[in-house]
Amino acid sequence: MEPIILLEDVWLRYRVPEERIRSIKEYAIRRLKGNLAMQQFWALRGVNLEVAKGEVLGIMGRNGAGKTTLMKVIARVLRPTRGRARVWGHVAPLLGLGAGFHDELTGRENIFLASAILGFSRQDVARRFDRIVAFAELEEFIDRPLRTYSSGMRARLGFAVATDVAPEVLILDEVLAVGDAAFQEKCHARINQFRNDGTTVLVVSHQASTIRSLCSRALLLDHGQIAFDGPVPDAIQRYNQIFNAALGLQG
Amino acid sequence: MSSKAFYDSATLRSPIVDSLVELGRFRDLIPMLVNLSITVRYKRSLLGVGWTLFNPLLHMAVLTVAFATLFGDRIPRYPVYVLTGLMVFDFFRQTTTFAVNQLTWGTGLLGRIYLPAAVFPLSAVGTSVVHFGLTLVPLLAIMALLKNPFSWALIFVPLPVLLLSLLSLGFGLILAALAISFNDLVNMWDVLLHAWYFLTPIMYPEAIIPAQARWFLAVNPLHHLLVCLRDPIYLGKLPDLHHVLVATLWSVGVALLGWWFFSLRRFEFALQA
Ligand SMILES: Nc1ncnc2c1ncn2[C@@H]1O[C@H](COP(=O)(O)OP(=O)(O)OP(=O)(O)O)[C@@H](O)[C@H]1O
Ligand SMILES: [Mg+2]
Numbered sequence: 393m394e395p396i397i398l399l400e401d402v403w404l405r406y407r408v409p410e411e412r413i414r415s416i417k418e419y420a421i422r423r424l425k426g427n428l429a430m431q432q433f434w435a436l437r438g439v440n441l442e443v444a445k446g447e448v449l450g451i452m453g454r455n456g457a458g459k460t461t462l463m464k465v466i467a468r469v470l471r472p473t474r475g476r477a478r479v480w481g482h483v484a485p486l487l488g489l490g491a492g493f494h495d496e497l498t499g500r501e502n503i504f505l506a507s508a509i510l511g512f513s514r515q516d517v518a519r520r521f522d523r524i525v526a527f528a529e530l531e532e533f534i535d536r537p538l539r540t541y542s543s544g545m546r547a548r549l550g551f552a553v554a555t556d557v558a559p560e561v562l563i564l565d566e567v568l569a570v571g572d573a574a575f576q577e578k579c580h581a582r583i584n585q586f587r588n589d590g591t592t593v594l595v596v597s598h599q600a601s602t603i604r605s606l607c608s609r610a611l612l613l614d615h616g617q618i619a620f621d622g623p624v625p626d627a628i629q630r631y632n633q634i635f636n637a638a639l640g641l642q643g
Numbered sequence: 644m645s646s647k648a649f650y651d652s653a654t655l656r657s658p659i660v661d662s663l664v665e666l667g668r669f670r671d672l673i674p675m676l677v678n679l680s681i682t683v684r685y686k687r688s689l690l691g692v693g694w695t696l697f698n699p700l701l702h703m704a705v706l707t708v709a710f711a712t713l714f715g716d717r718i719p720r721y722p723v724y725v726l727t728g729l730m731v732f733d734f735f736r737q738t739t740t741f742a743v744n745q746l747t748w749g750t751g752l753l754g755r756i757y758l759p760a761a762v763f764p765l766s767a768v769g770t771s772v773v774h775f776g777l778t779l780v781p782l783l784a785i786m787a788l789l790k791n792p793f794s795w796a797l798i799f800v801p802l803p804v805l806l807l808s809l810l811s812l813g814f815g816l817i818l819a820a821l822a823i824s825f826n827d828l829v830n831m832w833d834v835l836l837h838a839w840y841f842l843t844p845i846m847y848p849e850a851i852i853p854a855q856a857r858w859f860l861a862v863n864p865l866h867h868l869l870v871c872l873r874d875p876i877y878l879g880k881l882p883d884l885h886h887v888l889v890a891t892l893w894s895v896g897v898a899l900l901g902w903w904f905f906s907l908r909r910f911e912f913a914l915q916a
Binding site: 416 | 675
Protein backbone atom coordinates (compact mmCIF):
# COMPACT_ATOMS: atom_id res chain seq x y z
CA MET A 393 0.00 0.00 0.00
CA GLU A 394 1.32 3.41 -0.81
CA PRO A 395 1.42 5.77 2.16
CA ILE A 396 -0.36 9.10 2.04
CA ILE A 397 0.99 10.27 5.39
CA LEU A 398 4.44 9.41 6.59
CA LEU A 399 5.84 10.68 9.89
CA GLU A 400 9.39 9.76 10.78
CA ASP A 401 10.57 10.28 14.32
CA VAL A 402 8.55 13.46 14.75
CA TRP A 403 9.22 15.57 17.81
CA LEU A 404 7.42 18.77 18.59
CA ARG A 405 8.38 21.27 21.20
CA TYR A 406 6.31 24.10 22.56
CA ARG A 407 8.33 26.75 24.29
CA VAL A 408 6.74 28.00 27.42
CA PRO A 409 8.71 30.75 29.10
CA GLU A 410 8.62 30.17 32.86
CA GLU A 411 6.71 33.34 33.15
CA ARG A 412 5.88 34.47 29.69
CA ILE A 413 8.18 37.31 28.68
CA ARG A 414 6.00 39.75 26.90
CA SER A 415 8.09 42.86 26.52
CA ILE A 416 11.50 43.94 25.37
CA LYS A 417 12.10 45.62 28.71
CA GLU A 418 11.59 42.36 30.57
CA TYR A 419 13.67 40.50 28.03
CA ALA A 420 16.56 42.92 28.47
CA ILE A 421 16.40 42.72 32.26
CA ARG A 422 16.28 38.93 32.24
CA ARG A 423 19.09 38.72 29.72
CA LEU A 424 21.29 40.91 31.89
CA LYS A 425 20.54 38.72 34.87
CA GLY A 426 21.22 35.61 32.79
CA ASN A 427 17.75 34.41 33.61
CA LEU A 428 16.21 33.51 30.28
CA ALA A 429 15.14 29.97 31.08
CA MET A 430 12.46 28.64 28.80
CA GLN A 431 10.49 25.70 29.92
CA GLN A 432 10.51 23.30 27.03
CA PHE A 433 7.54 21.12 26.58
CA TRP A 434 7.74 18.22 24.20
CA ALA A 435 4.19 17.57 23.07
CA LEU A 436 5.29 14.87 20.62
CA ARG A 437 8.21 12.56 21.31
CA GLY A 438 9.40 10.45 18.44
CA VAL A 439 6.19 9.66 16.62
CA ASN A 440 6.45 7.25 13.70
CA LEU A 441 3.32 6.83 11.67
CA GLU A 442 2.40 5.53 8.26
CA VAL A 443 -1.14 5.91 7.00
CA ALA A 444 -2.21 4.31 3.75
CA LYS A 445 -4.49 5.88 1.20
CA GLY A 446 -8.14 5.32 2.08
CA GLU A 447 -7.54 4.27 5.66
CA VAL A 448 -9.81 5.54 8.44
CA LEU A 449 -7.66 6.02 11.49
CA GLY A 450 -8.92 6.72 15.00
CA ILE A 451 -6.79 8.69 17.45
CA MET A 452 -7.44 8.36 21.16
CA GLY A 453 -5.69 9.59 24.26
CA ARG A 454 -6.29 11.54 27.41
CA ASN A 455 -6.51 15.34 27.47
CA GLY A 456 -3.12 16.78 26.68
CA ALA A 457 -1.79 13.56 25.17
CA GLY A 458 -0.88 15.41 21.97
CA LYS A 459 -3.70 14.44 19.62
CA THR A 460 -4.44 17.94 18.34
CA THR A 461 -0.73 18.66 18.09
CA LEU A 462 -0.26 15.56 15.95
CA MET A 463 -3.13 16.61 13.69
CA LYS A 464 -1.59 20.06 13.33
CA VAL A 465 1.72 18.56 12.27
CA ILE A 466 -0.06 16.56 9.58
CA ALA A 467 -2.07 19.60 8.51
CA ARG A 468 1.18 21.58 8.15
CA VAL A 469 0.15 24.08 10.82
CA LEU A 470 3.08 23.11 13.03
CA ARG A 471 6.44 22.14 11.65
CA PRO A 472 8.19 19.27 13.46
CA THR A 473 10.96 20.51 15.71
CA ARG A 474 12.78 17.32 14.78
CA GLY A 475 12.01 14.57 12.34
CA ARG A 476 10.19 14.62 9.06
CA ALA A 477 6.57 14.80 8.04
CA ARG A 478 5.34 14.09 4.54
CA VAL A 479 1.83 14.21 3.14
CA TRP A 480 0.89 13.36 -0.42
CA GLY A 481 -2.30 15.26 -1.08
CA HIS A 482 -4.58 18.05 -0.05
CA VAL A 483 -5.51 18.10 3.64
CA ALA A 484 -8.85 19.45 4.84
CA PRO A 485 -8.24 20.17 8.48
CA LEU A 486 -11.48 20.53 10.35
CA LEU A 487 -9.50 21.92 13.24
CA GLY A 488 -10.71 25.38 12.64
CA LEU A 489 -14.22 25.37 11.28
CA GLY A 490 -15.02 28.87 10.22
CA ALA A 491 -11.42 30.00 10.44
CA GLY A 492 -11.22 33.45 8.95
CA PHE A 493 -14.89 34.23 9.21
CA HIS A 494 -15.56 37.88 9.75
CA ASP A 495 -18.63 39.21 11.55
CA GLU A 496 -19.01 42.34 9.48
CA LEU A 497 -19.04 40.54 6.15
CA THR A 498 -22.05 38.79 4.66
CA GLY A 499 -22.30 35.01 4.35
CA ARG A 500 -21.46 35.37 0.67
CA GLU A 501 -18.30 37.39 1.29
CA ASN A 502 -17.30 35.02 4.06
CA ILE A 503 -17.48 32.03 1.73
CA PHE A 504 -14.99 33.71 -0.57
CA LEU A 505 -12.71 34.81 2.25
CA ALA A 506 -12.68 31.49 4.11
CA SER A 507 -12.08 29.62 0.85
CA ALA A 508 -9.18 31.90 -0.05
CA ILE A 509 -7.71 31.22 3.38
CA LEU A 510 -7.92 27.52 2.57
CA GLY A 511 -6.01 28.24 -0.63
CA PHE A 512 -8.78 28.10 -3.24
CA SER A 513 -8.80 30.60 -6.07
CA ARG A 514 -11.63 33.08 -6.42
CA GLN A 515 -12.66 31.71 -9.79
CA ASP A 516 -12.87 28.20 -8.44
CA VAL A 517 -15.07 29.27 -5.52
CA ALA A 518 -17.35 31.28 -7.78
CA ARG A 519 -18.02 28.10 -9.75
CA ARG A 520 -18.85 26.08 -6.64
CA PHE A 521 -20.64 28.83 -4.77
CA ASP A 522 -24.25 27.70 -5.18
CA ARG A 523 -23.38 24.17 -4.14
CA ILE A 524 -21.76 25.41 -0.92
CA VAL A 525 -24.77 27.54 -0.01
CA ALA A 526 -27.18 24.74 -0.82
CA PHE A 527 -25.33 22.29 1.40
CA ALA A 528 -25.32 24.75 4.30
CA GLU A 529 -29.04 25.44 3.65
CA LEU A 530 -28.48 29.15 4.08
CA GLU A 531 -29.92 30.52 0.83
CA GLU A 532 -32.15 33.06 2.55
CA PHE A 533 -29.43 34.35 4.83
CA ILE A 534 -26.50 34.45 2.49
CA ASP A 535 -26.52 38.22 1.98
CA ARG A 536 -26.89 39.07 5.64
CA PRO A 537 -23.91 39.90 7.83
CA LEU A 538 -22.44 36.95 9.69
CA ARG A 539 -23.00 38.61 13.05
CA THR A 540 -26.70 37.90 12.60
CA TYR A 541 -26.07 34.13 12.29
CA SER A 542 -26.58 31.65 15.10
CA SER A 543 -23.59 29.55 16.12
CA GLY A 544 -25.11 26.51 14.45
CA MET A 545 -25.50 28.45 11.19
CA ARG A 546 -21.87 29.50 11.33
CA ALA A 547 -20.76 25.94 11.91
CA ARG A 548 -22.81 24.80 8.94
CA LEU A 549 -21.27 27.39 6.71
CA GLY A 550 -17.80 26.46 7.97
CA PHE A 551 -18.35 22.77 7.34
CA ALA A 552 -19.81 23.41 3.90
CA VAL A 553 -16.85 25.57 2.84
CA ALA A 554 -14.18 23.22 4.21
CA THR A 555 -15.62 20.03 2.74
CA ASP A 556 -16.98 21.19 -0.60
CA VAL A 557 -14.01 19.77 -2.46
CA ALA A 558 -13.20 16.17 -1.57
CA PRO A 559 -9.78 16.25 0.10
CA GLU A 560 -7.23 13.47 0.03
CA VAL A 561 -6.94 13.66 3.81
CA LEU A 562 -9.76 14.73 6.12
CA ILE A 563 -9.01 15.55 9.74
CA LEU A 564 -11.89 15.45 12.22
CA ASP A 565 -10.75 16.70 15.59
CA GLU A 566 -13.86 16.48 17.75
CA VAL A 567 -15.93 18.48 15.31
CA LEU A 568 -18.65 15.95 14.64
CA ALA A 569 -21.09 17.88 16.80
CA VAL A 570 -21.95 20.43 14.13
CA GLY A 571 -25.39 22.01 13.95
CA ASP A 572 -28.65 20.24 14.74
CA ALA A 573 -29.42 16.54 14.39
CA ALA A 574 -30.57 16.77 10.79
CA PHE A 575 -27.41 18.62 9.76
CA GLN A 576 -25.21 16.19 11.66
CA GLU A 577 -26.81 13.41 9.67
CA LYS A 578 -25.86 15.26 6.51
CA CYS A 579 -22.28 15.75 7.68
CA HIS A 580 -21.93 12.07 8.43
CA ALA A 581 -23.31 11.20 5.03
CA ARG A 582 -20.76 13.45 3.38
CA ILE A 583 -17.90 12.00 5.41
CA ASN A 584 -19.01 8.50 4.48
CA GLN A 585 -19.13 9.55 0.86
CA PHE A 586 -15.53 10.76 1.09
CA ARG A 587 -14.55 7.50 2.74
CA ASN A 588 -16.09 5.47 -0.03
CA ASP A 589 -14.33 7.61 -2.60
CA GLY A 590 -10.97 6.83 -1.03
CA THR A 591 -10.31 9.83 1.20
CA THR A 592 -8.07 9.08 4.15
CA VAL A 593 -9.83 10.11 7.35
CA LEU A 594 -8.28 10.86 10.73
CA VAL A 595 -10.81 10.88 13.56
CA VAL A 596 -9.88 12.25 16.96
CA SER A 597 -12.38 11.26 19.60
CA HIS A 598 -12.75 10.39 23.25
CA GLN A 599 -15.75 8.27 22.49
CA ALA A 600 -15.02 4.60 21.96
CA SER A 601 -18.32 4.22 20.12
CA THR A 602 -17.35 6.82 17.49
CA ILE A 603 -14.00 5.16 16.88
CA ARG A 604 -15.58 1.71 16.75
CA SER A 605 -18.21 2.68 14.23
CA LEU A 606 -15.90 4.61 11.87
CA CYS A 607 -12.38 3.29 12.05
CA SER A 608 -10.44 0.28 10.88
CA ARG A 609 -7.36 1.06 12.92
CA ALA A 610 -6.67 3.16 15.99
CA LEU A 611 -3.80 4.94 17.68
CA LEU A 612 -3.44 5.52 21.35
CA LEU A 613 -1.36 8.54 22.27
CA ASP A 614 0.10 8.94 25.71
CA HIS A 615 2.36 11.79 26.74
CA GLY A 616 3.30 12.50 23.16
CA GLN A 617 4.17 8.93 22.26
CA ILE A 618 2.29 6.25 20.44
CA ALA A 619 1.36 3.77 23.15
CA PHE A 620 -0.58 1.53 20.81
CA ASP A 621 -1.21 1.27 17.10
CA GLY A 622 -3.42 -1.48 15.75
CA PRO A 623 -6.91 -2.97 15.64
CA VAL A 624 -9.69 -0.90 17.17
CA PRO A 625 -10.88 -3.31 19.94
CA ASP A 626 -7.37 -3.68 21.33
CA ALA A 627 -6.80 0.08 21.23
CA ILE A 628 -10.00 0.71 23.15
CA GLN A 629 -9.01 -1.87 25.73
CA ARG A 630 -5.62 -0.21 26.22
CA TYR A 631 -7.29 3.17 26.42
CA ASN A 632 -9.52 1.97 29.24
CA GLN A 633 -6.52 0.43 31.00
CA ILE A 634 -4.60 3.70 30.94
CA PHE A 635 -7.69 5.55 32.01
CA ASN A 636 -8.38 3.23 34.92
CA ALA A 637 -4.76 3.32 35.98
CA ALA A 638 -4.97 7.09 36.13
CA LEU A 639 -8.16 6.87 38.16
CA GLY A 640 -6.48 4.39 40.48
CA LEU A 641 -3.59 6.76 41.05
CA GLN A 642 -5.95 9.50 42.06
CA GLY A 643 -8.31 7.38 44.12
CA MET B 644 2.01 8.60 -5.99
CA SER B 645 0.21 11.83 -6.80
CA SER B 646 2.73 14.58 -7.14
CA LYS B 647 0.25 17.41 -6.54
CA ALA B 648 0.01 19.10 -3.15
CA PHE B 649 2.96 17.26 -1.79
CA TYR B 650 4.15 18.45 1.58
CA ASP B 651 7.54 17.62 3.00
CA SER B 652 8.56 19.32 6.24
CA ALA B 653 12.21 18.67 5.43
CA THR B 654 12.57 20.59 2.19
CA LEU B 655 15.94 22.23 2.21
CA ARG B 656 15.54 25.24 0.03
CA SER B 657 16.46 28.64 1.36
CA PRO B 658 13.67 30.23 3.39
CA ILE B 659 13.60 33.27 1.09
CA VAL B 660 12.67 31.21 -1.95
CA ASP B 661 10.53 28.76 -0.03
CA SER B 662 8.19 31.32 1.41
CA LEU B 663 7.81 32.97 -2.02
CA VAL B 664 6.78 29.66 -3.56
CA GLU B 665 4.26 29.06 -0.76
CA LEU B 666 2.57 32.35 -1.57
CA GLY B 667 1.64 31.26 -5.08
CA ARG B 668 -1.45 29.25 -4.24
CA PHE B 669 -2.72 31.99 -1.92
CA ARG B 670 -2.38 34.94 -4.28
CA ASP B 671 -6.13 35.59 -4.36
CA LEU B 672 -6.13 35.98 -0.60
CA ILE B 673 -4.11 39.20 -0.55
CA PRO B 674 -6.57 41.39 -2.51
CA MET B 675 -9.35 39.91 -0.39
CA LEU B 676 -7.60 40.88 2.83
CA VAL B 677 -7.02 44.37 1.43
CA ASN B 678 -10.68 44.67 0.58
CA LEU B 679 -11.60 43.35 4.01
CA SER B 680 -9.49 45.87 5.85
CA ILE B 681 -10.87 48.75 3.82
CA THR B 682 -14.55 47.78 4.01
CA VAL B 683 -14.45 46.73 7.65
CA ARG B 684 -12.59 49.79 8.74
CA TYR B 685 -15.06 52.17 7.13
CA LYS B 686 -18.29 50.24 7.15
CA ARG B 687 -19.48 51.80 10.36
CA SER B 688 -18.06 55.27 10.01
CA LEU B 689 -20.24 58.04 8.69
CA LEU B 690 -17.85 59.38 6.11
CA GLY B 691 -17.00 55.97 4.73
CA VAL B 692 -14.01 55.83 2.48
CA GLY B 693 -14.12 59.62 2.35
CA TRP B 694 -12.35 59.55 5.69
CA THR B 695 -9.22 58.29 3.96
CA LEU B 696 -9.17 61.43 1.86
CA PHE B 697 -10.24 63.68 4.65
CA ASN B 698 -7.57 62.74 7.18
CA PRO B 699 -4.44 63.85 5.27
CA LEU B 700 -6.32 66.89 3.97
CA LEU B 701 -7.18 67.98 7.48
CA HIS B 702 -3.59 67.43 8.49
CA MET B 703 -2.44 69.45 5.51
CA ALA B 704 -4.84 72.26 6.32
CA VAL B 705 -3.60 72.48 9.91
CA LEU B 706 0.03 72.59 8.80
CA THR B 707 -0.76 75.18 6.16
CA VAL B 708 -2.46 77.47 8.67
CA ALA B 709 0.41 77.03 11.11
CA PHE B 710 3.42 77.25 8.82
CA ALA B 711 2.48 78.88 5.53
CA THR B 712 3.42 82.31 6.84
CA LEU B 713 6.71 80.98 8.18
CA PHE B 714 7.82 79.03 5.11
CA GLY B 715 5.57 80.63 2.50
CA ASP B 716 8.34 82.75 0.97
CA ARG B 717 10.63 79.80 0.45
CA ILE B 718 7.88 77.32 -0.41
CA PRO B 719 5.26 78.57 -2.89
CA ARG B 720 2.08 76.45 -3.17
CA TYR B 721 2.80 75.21 0.35
CA PRO B 722 -0.24 72.83 0.54
CA VAL B 723 1.10 70.78 -2.40
CA TYR B 724 4.52 70.60 -0.77
CA VAL B 725 3.09 69.45 2.55
CA LEU B 726 0.57 67.00 1.14
CA THR B 727 3.19 65.11 -0.87
CA GLY B 728 5.29 64.83 2.28
CA LEU B 729 2.35 63.58 4.31
CA MET B 730 1.44 61.04 1.66
CA VAL B 731 4.89 59.47 1.85
CA PHE B 732 5.08 59.48 5.61
CA ASP B 733 1.51 58.27 6.19
CA PHE B 734 2.13 55.44 3.77
CA PHE B 735 5.14 54.35 5.79
CA ARG B 736 3.49 54.78 9.17
CA GLN B 737 0.26 53.06 8.20
CA THR B 738 1.89 50.11 6.50
CA THR B 739 4.31 49.30 9.27
CA THR B 740 1.77 49.57 12.09
CA PHE B 741 -0.92 47.81 10.10
CA ALA B 742 1.44 44.94 9.28
CA VAL B 743 1.74 44.32 13.01
CA ASN B 744 -2.04 44.42 13.52
CA GLN B 745 -2.69 42.14 10.59
CA LEU B 746 -0.21 39.51 11.73
CA THR B 747 -1.50 39.65 15.29
CA TRP B 748 -4.98 38.97 13.96
CA GLY B 749 -3.53 36.35 11.63
CA THR B 750 -1.83 34.27 14.30
CA GLY B 751 -5.29 33.17 15.41
CA LEU B 752 -5.63 31.58 11.98
CA LEU B 753 -2.06 30.37 11.74
CA GLY B 754 -2.55 28.27 14.88
CA ARG B 755 -5.43 26.40 13.28
CA ILE B 756 -4.87 26.09 9.56
CA TYR B 757 -1.92 26.31 7.24
CA LEU B 758 -1.38 29.47 5.28
CA PRO B 759 1.71 31.49 4.45
CA ALA B 760 2.12 34.11 7.16
CA ALA B 761 3.48 36.69 4.71
CA VAL B 762 -0.01 37.36 3.34
CA PHE B 763 -0.73 39.49 6.40
CA PRO B 764 2.08 42.09 6.07
CA LEU B 765 1.61 42.02 2.29
CA SER B 766 -2.05 42.90 2.67
CA ALA B 767 -1.01 45.87 4.81
CA VAL B 768 1.06 47.16 1.87
CA GLY B 769 -1.86 46.61 -0.48
CA THR B 770 -4.15 48.61 1.77
CA SER B 771 -1.72 51.53 1.83
CA VAL B 772 -1.37 51.51 -1.94
CA VAL B 773 -5.15 51.81 -2.26
CA HIS B 774 -5.19 54.68 0.23
CA PHE B 775 -2.39 56.38 -1.64
CA GLY B 776 -4.31 56.07 -4.89
CA LEU B 777 -7.39 57.61 -3.30
CA THR B 778 -5.42 60.54 -1.90
CA LEU B 779 -4.15 61.33 -5.40
CA VAL B 780 -7.62 62.68 -6.23
CA PRO B 781 -7.61 65.59 -3.78
CA LEU B 782 -3.90 66.13 -4.47
CA LEU B 783 -4.56 66.66 -8.17
CA ALA B 784 -7.49 68.94 -7.32
CA ILE B 785 -5.32 71.08 -5.05
CA MET B 786 -2.58 71.21 -7.67
CA ALA B 787 -5.07 72.48 -10.22
CA LEU B 788 -6.47 75.01 -7.76
CA LEU B 789 -3.04 76.42 -6.92
CA LYS B 790 -1.90 76.37 -10.56
CA ASN B 791 0.85 73.91 -9.83
CA PRO B 792 2.55 72.85 -13.09
CA PHE B 793 1.52 69.45 -14.44
CA SER B 794 4.54 68.01 -16.17
CA TRP B 795 5.26 64.86 -18.12
CA ALA B 796 7.58 64.00 -15.20
CA LEU B 797 4.43 62.78 -13.42
CA ILE B 798 4.77 59.45 -15.20
CA PHE B 799 7.77 58.86 -12.94
CA VAL B 800 5.52 58.71 -9.82
CA PRO B 801 4.86 54.92 -9.83
CA LEU B 802 8.55 54.21 -9.21
CA PRO B 803 8.81 55.98 -5.83
CA VAL B 804 5.49 54.39 -4.83
CA LEU B 805 6.91 50.97 -5.63
CA LEU B 806 10.09 51.72 -3.69
CA LEU B 807 8.06 53.07 -0.78
CA SER B 808 6.04 49.85 -0.79
CA LEU B 809 9.21 47.77 -0.62
CA LEU B 810 10.71 49.83 2.17
CA SER B 811 7.49 49.77 4.21
CA LEU B 812 7.09 46.04 3.60
CA GLY B 813 10.62 45.37 4.83
CA PHE B 814 10.16 47.34 8.03
CA GLY B 815 6.66 45.89 8.47
CA LEU B 816 7.91 42.30 8.16
CA ILE B 817 10.62 42.79 10.76
CA LEU B 818 8.34 44.65 13.14
CA ALA B 819 5.49 42.17 12.82
CA ALA B 820 7.75 39.17 13.36
CA LEU B 821 9.16 40.74 16.52
CA ALA B 822 5.92 42.24 17.82
CA ILE B 823 4.38 38.77 18.06
CA SER B 824 6.79 38.12 20.93
CA PHE B 825 7.25 41.59 22.36
CA ASN B 826 4.14 43.64 22.78
CA ASP B 827 5.86 46.85 23.86
CA LEU B 828 7.62 47.07 20.51
CA VAL B 829 4.68 48.89 18.95
CA ASN B 830 4.93 51.67 21.52
CA MET B 831 8.64 52.08 20.90
CA TRP B 832 8.01 52.17 17.17
CA ASP B 833 5.44 54.93 17.67
CA VAL B 834 7.99 57.06 19.49
CA LEU B 835 10.55 56.41 16.78
CA LEU B 836 8.07 57.31 14.06
CA HIS B 837 7.28 60.54 15.83
CA ALA B 838 10.93 61.56 15.85
CA TRP B 839 11.36 60.41 12.27
CA TYR B 840 8.42 62.56 11.22
CA PHE B 841 10.08 65.70 12.54
CA LEU B 842 13.51 64.80 11.18
CA THR B 843 12.22 64.48 7.62
CA PRO B 844 11.53 67.64 5.58
CA ILE B 845 7.79 67.09 5.36
CA MET B 846 6.47 70.47 6.50
CA TYR B 847 9.64 72.53 6.38
CA PRO B 848 12.19 73.22 3.63
CA GLU B 849 15.30 71.11 3.44
CA ALA B 850 17.45 74.23 3.66
CA ILE B 851 16.69 75.00 7.30
CA ILE B 852 18.38 71.84 8.53
CA PRO B 853 21.62 72.82 10.30
CA ALA B 854 24.91 71.58 8.87
CA GLN B 855 25.67 69.23 11.76
CA ALA B 856 22.36 67.36 11.21
CA ARG B 857 22.76 66.94 7.47
CA TRP B 858 24.23 63.48 7.79
CA PHE B 859 20.83 62.20 8.92
CA LEU B 860 19.25 63.62 5.80
CA ALA B 861 21.79 61.72 3.72
CA VAL B 862 20.97 58.36 5.34
CA ASN B 863 17.22 58.90 5.79
CA PRO B 864 15.48 56.70 3.19
CA LEU B 865 12.21 58.55 3.62
CA HIS B 866 13.90 61.79 2.62
CA HIS B 867 15.23 60.32 -0.62
CA LEU B 868 11.87 58.71 -1.39
CA LEU B 869 10.12 61.96 -0.68
CA VAL B 870 12.38 63.83 -3.10
CA CYS B 871 11.68 61.18 -5.74
CA LEU B 872 7.95 61.74 -5.33
CA ARG B 873 7.93 65.48 -4.71
CA ASP B 874 10.17 66.54 -7.58
CA PRO B 875 7.88 65.26 -10.34
CA ILE B 876 4.67 66.36 -8.61
CA TYR B 877 5.61 69.66 -7.03
CA LEU B 878 8.46 70.88 -9.21
CA GLY B 879 7.52 69.05 -12.39
CA LYS B 880 11.00 67.68 -12.89
CA LEU B 881 12.74 64.33 -12.60
CA PRO B 882 14.65 63.77 -9.34
CA ASP B 883 18.43 63.68 -9.28
CA LEU B 884 19.77 60.25 -10.03
CA HIS B 885 21.54 59.98 -6.71
CA HIS B 886 18.25 60.23 -4.80
CA VAL B 887 16.79 57.46 -6.94
CA LEU B 888 19.83 55.27 -6.35
CA VAL B 889 19.93 55.73 -2.58
CA ALA B 890 16.18 55.18 -2.30
CA THR B 891 16.41 52.02 -4.40
CA LEU B 892 19.28 50.63 -2.39
CA TRP B 893 17.49 51.19 0.88
CA SER B 894 14.16 49.85 -0.31
CA VAL B 895 15.44 46.70 -1.97
CA GLY B 896 17.89 46.05 0.85
CA VAL B 897 15.34 46.43 3.65
CA ALA B 898 12.73 44.42 1.74
CA LEU B 899 15.15 41.50 1.29
CA LEU B 900 16.31 41.69 4.89
CA GLY B 901 12.72 41.77 6.13
CA TRP B 902 11.65 38.90 3.91
CA TRP B 903 14.57 36.79 5.07
CA PHE B 904 13.99 37.55 8.76
CA PHE B 905 10.26 36.92 8.52
CA SER B 906 10.76 33.69 6.60
CA LEU B 907 13.14 32.36 9.23
CA ARG B 908 10.59 32.97 11.96
CA ARG B 909 7.45 32.00 10.11
CA PHE B 910 7.06 28.62 11.83
CA GLU B 911 7.12 30.26 15.23
CA PHE B 912 3.88 32.17 14.78
CA ALA B 913 1.62 29.11 14.93
CA LEU B 914 3.34 27.99 18.14
CA GLN B 915 2.63 31.34 19.75
CA ALA B 916 -1.05 31.30 18.94
N1 LIG C 1 0.35 26.66 22.03
C1 LIG C 1 0.81 25.87 23.04
N2 LIG C 1 1.81 26.32 23.83
C2 LIG C 1 2.27 25.55 24.83
N3 LIG C 1 1.84 24.31 25.10
C3 LIG C 1 0.85 23.80 24.35
C4 LIG C 1 0.28 24.56 23.27
N4 LIG C 1 -0.69 23.81 22.70
C5 LIG C 1 -0.72 22.63 23.38
N5 LIG C 1 0.20 22.62 24.36
C6 LIG C 1 0.48 21.51 25.28
O1 LIG C 1 0.77 20.35 24.54
C7 LIG C 1 0.15 19.21 25.08
C8 LIG C 1 -0.67 18.50 24.02
O2 LIG C 1 -1.74 19.31 23.64
P1 LIG C 1 -2.85 18.84 22.59
O3 LIG C 1 -3.74 19.98 22.34
O4 LIG C 1 -2.17 18.23 21.44
O5 LIG C 1 -3.61 17.73 23.44
P2 LIG C 1 -4.89 16.86 23.01
O6 LIG C 1 -4.45 15.44 23.05
O7 LIG C 1 -5.47 17.35 21.76
O8 LIG C 1 -5.85 17.14 24.23
P3 LIG C 1 -7.46 17.26 24.25
O9 LIG C 1 -7.98 15.88 24.43
O10 LIG C 1 -7.70 18.08 25.47
O11 LIG C 1 -7.89 17.92 23.00
C9 LIG C 1 -0.67 19.69 26.26
O12 LIG C 1 0.03 19.36 27.44
C10 LIG C 1 -0.75 21.17 26.10
O13 LIG C 1 -0.66 21.79 27.35
MG1 LIG D 1 -7.32 18.29 21.20
